[in-house]
Amino acid sequence: MKFTIQVNEGPYQHQTADSAYQFTKAALEKGHEVFRVFFYHDGVNNATRLGLPPQDDRNITKLWADLAEKYKLDLVVCVAAAQRRGMLDENEAKRNGKDSHNIHPAFRISGLGQLIEGGIQADRLVVFGD
Amino acid sequence: MSDIKKFMYVNRKAPYGTVYALESLEVVLIGAAFDQDVSLAFVDDGVYQIMEGQDTTGIGMKNFSATYRALGDYEITKLYVEKESLEARGLSVEDLMELTWEDEDEDYEEKPSIILVSSAELAEVMAGQDVVLSF
Amino acid sequence: MLHTVNKSPFERNSLESCLRLSAAGSAILLFEDAVVGAVQGTKIADAVSAALSDREIYVLGPDLAARGFDQSKLIDGIQVVDYGGFVDLSVDKGTVQAWV
Numbered sequence: 001m002k003f004t005i006q007v008n009e010g011p012y013q014h015q016t017a018d019s020a021y022q023f024t025k026a027a028l029e030k031g032h033e034v035f036r037v038f039f040y041h042d043g044v045n046n047a048t049r050l051g052l053p054p055q056d057d058r059n060i061t062k063l064w065a066d067l068a069e070k071y072k073l074d075l076v077v078c079v080a081a082a083q084r085r086g087m088l089d090e091n092e093a094k095r096n097g098k099d100s101h102n103i104h105p106a107f108r109i110s111g112l113g114q115l116i117e118g119g120i121q122a123d124r125l126v127v128f129g130d
Numbered sequence: 131m132s133d134i135k136k137f138m139y140v141n142r143k144a145p146y147g148t149v150y151a152l153e154s155l156e157v158v159l160i161g162a163a164f165d166q167d168v169s170l171a172f173v174d175d176g177v178y179q180i181m182e183g184q185d186t187t188g189i190g191m192k193n194f195s196a197t198y199r200a201l202g203d204y205e206i207t208k209l210y211v212e213k214e215s216l217e218a219r220g221l222s223v224e225d226l227m228e229l230t231w232e233d234e235d236e237d238y239e240e241k242p243s244i245i246l247v248s249s250a251e252l253a254e255v256m257a258g259q260d261v262v263l264s265f
Numbered sequence: 266m267l268h269t270v271n272k273s274p275f276e277r278n279s280l281e282s283c284l285r286l287s288a289a290g291s292a293i294l295l296f297e298d299a300v301v302g303a304v305q306g307t308k309i310a311d312a313v314s315a316a317l318s319d320r321e322i323y324v325l326g327p328d329l330a331a332r333g334f335d336q337s338k339l340i341d342g343i344q345v346v347d348y349g350g351f352v353d354l355s356v357d358k359g360t361v362q363a364w365v
Contacts, residue, residue, distance in 0.1 A: 023352060080156060113164070115157060119263070129265075129271075140362070256266070259360055
């Protein structure tokens with residue numbers, strides 16, 4: 001079965017980023033397809049490449065990135081929500097005259113249409129929020 | 131696969147206190163371009179999103195309530211409001227914005243978009259959805 | 266349909282609303298802070314038990330364990346699943362509605 005996952009909260013503040021990760025991992029390990037993981041609202045903060053959690057804590061961005069590498073996951077960060085919160089990739093930073101960028105390369109920035117397309121293409125859209 | 135899915139946006143949070151209502155509306159507007167069978171549900175504090183007379187001048191935030199009036203132009207014409215949520219908040223449908231759409235098949239007659247439903251009726255509508263986006 | 270609830274019923278009304286608006290025959294999964302809604306002897310236990318007459322209720326075991334609850338403390342009829350079971354429920358029960 002084909003899933004799209006929507007993540008609405010940032011890492012650490014809410015468990016739901018962890019829950020979304022655990023669900024996505026379990027679905028993939030069961031042989032299901034994950035069409036896309038879409039990060040919205042504060043969920044865009046999952047994509048920061050500058051997070052420095054303590055050594056003995058999990059690194060949620062890295063967990064997503066590793067999962068994406070293993071299963072060729074499409075991790076999409078909503079551009080409107082990301083810009084509002086200062087989350088930029090290199091292209092966006094350049095285009096908007098900003099001096100730095102912070103999106104991990106395992107994630108890509110795109111529009112809200114990707115969420116709707118995810119809902120259309122997948123058999124199930126599963127929302128993780130607060 | 132069938133081309134058209136039933137999408138429901140479920141709004142359960144009040145506007146302004148958190149960003150969910152505004153960003154939900156942004157999804158609804160983008161989603162309108164995809165020609166799906168779209169409806170919105172206003173439940174719990176979500177009913178406060180469509181209160182008449184919102185004025186944000188004193189809080190320095192954008193008043194986005196007018197956008198709900200434009201939904202009809204995007205062919206989003208089914209806005210379910212749960213009666214029990216209104217009553218629990220001492221509200222009635224008269225406290226809400228008058229939201230309408232123009233039916234081009236009937237000489238652009240203005241029709242109400244708000245559909246007042248009981249919990250049991252809304253439960254049935256929800257049970258028939260293909261995709262539920264919760265905000 | 267699978268309804269998911271992740272907030273404590275003592276902090277938010279999401280479980281209460283889910284119980285009010287979930288149709289007979291649907292399934293409900295309690296996870297994260299909502300797992301406390303599956304425990305016996307709370308002020309909402311009667312409402313949860315009543316829902317079991319026409320809906321299935323599941324609770325996520327890892328979240329229950331993380332919060333120090335033993336499965337023997339659960340309301341009769343509530344079933345425990347792991348993340349894989351959560352995936353199975355979303356496959357088997359149809360559309361997923363999150364009560365965030």
